[in-house]
Amino acid sequence: MALDGTVTQKDGLLAMCAYVYLVISLELKKGLLDKMMSITHRSRVSAGKELVKIFIGVIVIFIASRFVVDQTEYFSHLFNVSPFLVSLLFIGIGTNLPELSLVVRSTLMRNHQVAFGDYVGSAAFNTFLLGFLTTINGKPIVLTNNYLFSLLFLVLGLVLFYYFCRTKNMISRQEGILLLAFYGLFLVTELI
16 A cells, blocks of 8 residues: 555555454454453453553553654654654664563463464554554655665565464574564665
8 A cells, every 4th residue: 555655544444444354354253252251251350450451551652652753753853864764763663662572471481372463463453553543644644765665675574474474383493583684684774
């Protein structure tokens, strides 16, 4: 959708619909809501209390995000670089720190399904989020800089990730190192 250099409201709606389709497909195939309800009934955990905690966390993150945007603009002007580049290098890493901690913890606990689900779920929800933000923005998002090059890296990275996942239903240490090296190459080319 972004290959033409703009992400329009139609593109945003299409991205949101694709995410909703994914969620409905998973629900119909796996019955996730039924499983969540049965876990809630068996355990002493109150789903309502946990949802309130999540909601409060989302509000805190929403308020903190204004500070992050302001600081991104400040540093992009200070170093005379594009806000896109500052976001790509620092905010992209910063927003993934909670996921990284979850992945490390689940890996140490040898629960690789949680780590893998986090990878895929985060990417899928980011698609929905981009669509939602584009839709409520009301104006097309015009991509500047070398967006085509960045999108090419994104697509190649996703293809590599998919290939590695499909070979043995897991990502080996060597494949992980290759993905990290690919990301390093991406960062170097963006900086150049």
